[in-house]
Amino acid sequence: MDLLIDSVLSAILLLWSLDPEVYFIIYVSLKVSLSSTLIASVLGVPTGFIIAFREFRGKRVVITTLNSLLALPTVVVGLTVYAFISRKGLLGILDLLYTQTAIVIGQVILIFPIVASLTIAAISRIDDRYRKTAMTLGATPFQTAMVIFREARFGIIAAIIASFGRVIAEIGISMMLGGNAKGFTRTMTTAMALEYDKGEFVLGVALGIVLLIISFTMNIFFNYLQGRTRV
Numbered sequence: 697m698d699l700l701i702d703s704v705l706s707a708i709l710l711l712w713s714l715d716p717e718v719y720f721i722i723y724v725s726l727k728v729s730l731s732s733t734l735i736a737s738v739l740g741v742p743t744g745f746i747i748a749f750r751e752f753r754g755k756r757v758v759i760t761t762l763n764s765l766l767a768l769p770t771v772v773v774g775l776t777v778y779a780f781i782s783r784k785g786l787l788g789i790l791d792l793l794y795t796q797t798a799i800v801i802g803q804v805i806l807i808f809p810i811v812a813s814l815t816i817a818a819i820s821r822i823d824d825r826y827r828k829t830a831m832t833l834g835a836t837p838f839q840t841a842m843v844i845f846r847e848a849r850f851g852i853i854a855a856i857i858a859s860f861g862r863v864i865a866e867i868g869i870s871m872m873l874g875g876n877a878k879g880f881t882r883t884m885t886t887a888m889a890l891e892y893d894k895g896e897f898v899l900g901v902a903l904g905i906v907l908l909i910i911s912f913t914m915n916i917f918f919n920y921l922q923g924r925t926r927v
Contacts, residue, residue: 707902717879718899722906725883728796728874729864732803737856740808744815744852745841749827759816765809770802770868777802777873794875799883802869807859814858818851819844857918864910 710718747758779785781792781801792798822844830840845852867885874881876890884903891900 704901704905706898707905710898710902711905718902720879721882721884721887721903724796724881725864725885728799728803728870728883729860732800732807732863733856733860735800736804736807736811736859739804740811740855740859741815741852743808744812745819745845747812748816748819749841749844759813762809762813762816766813768806768809770806770866771872773802773806774869774872777805777869781873793873794877794881796874796881798873799870799881802873803863803866806866806869807862810859810862811855814855815848815852818848818855821851822847854918857914861911861914865907 747755747762777798778793781787781790781798783793792801826843826847827840830843835843865885867883867889870876870881870883870886871889874883874886876882876886882890884907888900888903891897
């Protein structure tokens with residue numbers, strides 16, 4: 697118990713001291729996580745809209761596949777991307793391995809199914825009369841989509857927030873594709889794992905506190921949006 701208390705107090709002092717190494721680790725984590733979430737959202741939300749709106753052969757198979765990929769292990773994504781971007785891989789010439797870009801690529805693959813699947817679920821819950829009414833009033837397909845988006849925006853935002861939460865806390869992809877290089881690709885989770893292996897808990901606890909703060913902040917923001925939606 698004393699070890700935990702001492703570690704927490706030392707971690708708070710470390711954060712308070714504005715240690716450059718700590719805050720660069722936090723910066724890298726937020727940079728790659730926000731980048732991957734943005735890219736996955738730009739790709740996943742329209743994909744979810746198209747799948748939800750269009751009727752085509754194999755639609756049920758596509759939805760089932762996306763739902764199955766929600767539990768995709770991070771190590772599987774890491775191994776797959778590694779095989780492509782390693783020096784012997786098809787994309788080895790791009791020299792992406794052990795870079796922040798590699799982490800972003802892996803994280804996008806990880807959370808794209810989350811964004812797309814939850815977008816489909818959010819749109820499917822919207823009464824079809826909204827779409828029919830908009831089309832009856834002469835709305836274009838894009839305007840109709842915007843009407844549906846407005847009604848489903850809370851569920852779509854929830855999908856994006858859930859995706860960000862998945863990548864900010866993941867470790868497998870960051871470790872395998874980023875290499876945990878100090879001052880370059882070290883994220884909060886990989887740094888915490890390294891500090892644990894070294895038996896030094898202060899930095900790990902400090903970064904854990906930051907992760908908790910981010911988690912609480914995202915939940916508060918999410919609840920705020922929920923309240924605004926119900927008004």
